[in-house]
Amino acid sequence: MTKATSRRAPRQTAMRYSLYHRPVALKPTPTHFCPGCGHGIVHKLIAETLDTLKIREKTIGVAPVGCAVLAYNYLDCDISEAAHGRAAAVATGIKRCLPDRIVFAYQGDGDLAAIGMGETLHAANRGEHIAVIFVNNTVYGMTGGQMAPTTLIGQKTATSPCGRDQVTTGAPIKICELLNTLEAPWHIERVALDGPAGVRRTRKALATAFQAQVDDKGYSFIEILSPCPIHMHCSPVEAVRLVKERMIPYFPPGLYRQNGQSMT
Amino acid sequence: MSKRVLMNGNDAVGEGAIRGGCDAYFGYPITPQNELTAYMAAHMPRHERVFIQAESEIAAINMVFGAAVTGKRAMTSSSSPGISLKQEGISYLAAAELPAVIVNVQRGGPGLGNIAPSQSDYFQATKGGGHGDYRLIVLAPASVQEMHDLTIEAFALADRFRSPVMVLTDGRLGQMMEPLKLHEGKPPARPPKPWALTGAVGRRSNMIRSLLLDDGVLEQHNLHLQRKFALIKNSLLKFEELNTRDCDVLIVAYGTSARIAKGAMDKARAKGMKVGLLRPVTLWPYPSARIRQLAAQVKGILVVEMSSGQMVEDVRLAAGDRAPVVFEGRLGGAVPEENDVLAALRGILRRSRGRKLS
Numbered sequence: 167m168t169k170a171t172s173r174r175a176p177r178q179t180a181m182r183y184s185l186y187h188r189p190v191a192l193k194p195t196p197t198h199f200c201p202g203c204g205h206g207i208v209h210k211l212i213a214e215t216l217d218t219l220k221i222r223e224k225t226i227g228v229a230p231v232g233c234a235v236l237a238y239n240y241l242d243c244d245i246s247e248a249a250h251g252r253a254a255a256v257a258t259g260i261k262r263c264l265p266d267r268i269v270f271a272y273q274g275d276g277d278l279a280a281i282g283m284g285e286t287l288h289a290a291n292r293g294e295h296i297a298v299i300f301v302n303n304t305v306y307g308m309t310g311g312q313m314a315p316t317t318l319i320g321q322k323t324a325t326s327p328c329g330r331d332q333v334t335t336g337a338p339i340k341i342c343e344l345l346n347t348l349e350a351p352w353h354i355e356r357v358a359l360d361g362p363a364g365v366r367r368t369r370k371a372l373a374t375a376f377q378a379q380v381d382d383k384g385y386s387f388i389e390i391l392s393p394c395p396i397h398m399h400c401s402p403v404e405a406v407r408l409v410k411e412r413m414i415p416y417f418p419p420g421l422y423r424q425n426g427q428s429m430t
Numbered sequence: 431m432s433k434r435v436l437m438n439g440n441d442a443v444g445e446g447a448i449r450g451g452c453d454a455y456f457g458y459p460i461t462p463q464n465e466l467t468a469y470m471a472a473h474m475p476r477h478e479r480v481f482i483q484a485e486s487e488i489a490a491i492n493m494v495f496g497a498a499v500t501g502k503r504a505m506t507s508s509s510s511p512g513i514s515l516k517q518e519g520i521s522y523l524a525a526a527e528l529p530a531v532i533v534n535v536q537r538g539g540p541g542l543g544n545i546a547p548s549q550s551d552y553f554q555a556t557k558g559g560g561h562g563d564y565r566l567i568v569l570a571p572a573s574v575q576e577m578h579d580l581t582i583e584a585f586a587l588a589d590r591f592r593s594p595v596m597v598l599t600d601g602r603l604g605q606m607m608e609p610l611k612l613h614e615g616k617p618p619a620r621p622p623k624p625w626a627l628t629g630a631v632g633r634r635s636n637m638i639r640s641l642l643l644d645d646g647v648l649e650q651h652n653l654h655l656q657r658k659f660a661l662i663k664n665s666l667l668k669f670e671e672l673n674t675r676d677c678d679v680l681i682v683a684y685g686t687s688a689r690i691a692k693g694a695m696d697k698a699r700a701k702g703m704k705v706g707l708l709r710p711v712t713l714w715p716y717p718s719a720r721i722r723q724l725a726a727q728v729k730g731i732l733v734v735e736m737s738s739g740q741m742v743e744d745v746r747l748a749a750g751d752r753a754p755v756v757f758e759g760r761l762g763g764a765v766p767e768e769n770d771v772l773a774a775l776r777g778i779l780r781r782s783r784g785r786k787l788s
């Protein structure tokens with residue numbers, strides 16, 4: 167290394183850090199997520215949203231049972247745990263008791279679409295004024311990569327070792343489409359962490375969902391297609407490619423419901 | 431002057447909840463507690479409080495969890511099969527030390543059973559029910575008046591000990607009408623709840639959780655819970671005693687069974703038999719020490735229950751070999767009759783005379 171570059175390097179680093187500051191709503195906790203996991207990105211985007219909308223002190227989150235169970239170690243707002251699948255019910259209890267607070271539930275696909283499907287549908291159908299953030303990574307991450315309701319046909323998991331078979335296990339459930347059959351929801355959107363543009367769209371979608379509560383509009387639902395390199399059995403880069411090439415064609419991103427109107 | 435009104439037990443619980451400061455109620459239809467859910471549907475909104483008919487008992491108990499984390503007073507009610515569904519949620523409430531009130535208007539089981547009154551959920555209520563090392567404060571009313579009063583007390587105890595509290599009653603008490611005096615005056619005082627999730631304004635953010643993964647932390651938390659349970663055991667014990675000073679036979683019974691036992695006791699006394707009654711009002715903590723004392727004085731103990739014999743195990747544990755313990759019970763929604771209890775009392779006295787002779 168020459169003298170000149172070694173003098174320049176620290177200045178560049180300083181500049182980078184001034185660009186990429188930590189959101190106030192994100193605690194300085196070393197991550198426990200696997201390299202390339204989508205949860206960390208979503209956590210940061212939520213924290214940024216709480217900062218941008220200046221709602222950190224009004225917000226109460228509900229963390230799921232799943233890989234994101236430790237969300238309270240990262241997000242610096244009031245947060246409660248919920249039993250597996252029951253985040254929407256817990257969020258309902260919170261919001262009805264404190265209607266002027268911002269309440270969100272954060273859930274994985276096993277949590278939201280399998281064991282918690284009842285709570286998911288009914289909270290949406292009642293039009294609870296909450297935001298549900300649904301991280302769809304096509305597997306049960308925490309318990310070791312089992313088949314989820316959103317596992318793709320042919321996808322190998324711990325409990326579909328030969329690949330998911332539609333005849334015996336059904337087809338992957340499209341939750342946005344399902345929720346869009348209900349009357350009450352205010353905003354339903356699917357986004358994907360398939361690259362920088364996808365991350366930006368996710369940030370925007372989250373802002374819309376939280377803003378809907380600031381404006382007391384109603385129920386919003388953001389599904390985020392997300393990589394789980396560990397249980398997709400590939401590298402982080404490859405996992406993002408899988409989100410793009412395998413997940414997106416089956417789970418089309420886009421606006422399903424806007425301002426209470428179906429967009430499909 | 432407090433008003434005297436005629437009410438059924440389920441409504442009396444509902445009115446007790448309202449006067450006890452219940453902020454949010456979450457229910458799901460099941461007989462024989464439906465009057466309570468309907469009462470709350472009619473009255474909670476009038477008081478600008480939260481009522482939701484949940485999509486299941488599981489959703490209801492988790493809505494209770496959500497309401498409780500905000501520091502509000504929350505309640506759910508159900509009957510036996512529905513209470514089984516709530517057990518995971520109750521374990522979470524106990525673990526996270528959240529105050530909440532759960533009412534079980536018991537019916538005959540197991541399975542779908544029937545809709546007749548029963549006391550066969552005693553084990554479930556007092557020995558855990560859900561997973562993990564926890565205890566539930568369990569209150570057992572024996573009249574419509576107590577359905578009302580103990581519901582109010584349940585909210586006070588839940589807040590005081592940061593613990594879920596169960597009101598364990600049955601279909602007969604739920605359905606029957608009796609005059610009662612409604613609670614006048616304020617709900618029990620609300621202790622400060624600095625742990626509640628209300629938005630982190632001017633303080634560090636709060637978290638409510640029961641997942642404790644770090645080495646030894648869960649054991650420490652369990653030890654803390656055990657200390658709390660010990661404190662509850664030492665500071666909270668309620669039971670009623672009738673005619674125990676000179677009794678030769680002690681009946682132990684709670685709730686509906688205690689009412690029948692009391693009738694039998696009165697008949698027995700009229701016939702010259704010295705019979706007393708101990709009626710536990712708290713089923714956990716349990717009046718074991720007092721039963722042990724009385725066991726030393728009596729010739730026998732009769733336990734009357736609407737089950738195959740659940741509470742009787744606690745009585746046997748308390749009595750040890752100080753006195754023989756006899757069980758009289760009916761199962762599957764059947765209710766014991768006074769005459770059967772009377773016959774059992776006679777049997778105990780006869781056998782005790784036999785023992786003396788031999």
Ligand SMILES: Cc1ncc(C[n+]2csc(CCOP(=O)(O)OP(=O)(O)O)c2C)c(N)n1
Pocket residue numbers: 231232233234250273274275276277278301303305306307308309314
């Ligand atoms: C009642 C109950 N059943 C099962 C579990 C075990 N469990 C923990 S996390 C989980 C699924 C997590 O998968 P997902 O919701 O897709 O979230 P991810 O880990 O992928 O983020 C399961 C089944 C549990 N904790 N509680």
Ligand code: SF4
Pocket residue numbers: 198199200201202203204205233303307308393394395396397
């Ligand atoms: S298992 Fe998957 S979802 Fe869980 S932390 Fe690892 S990459 Fe993320």
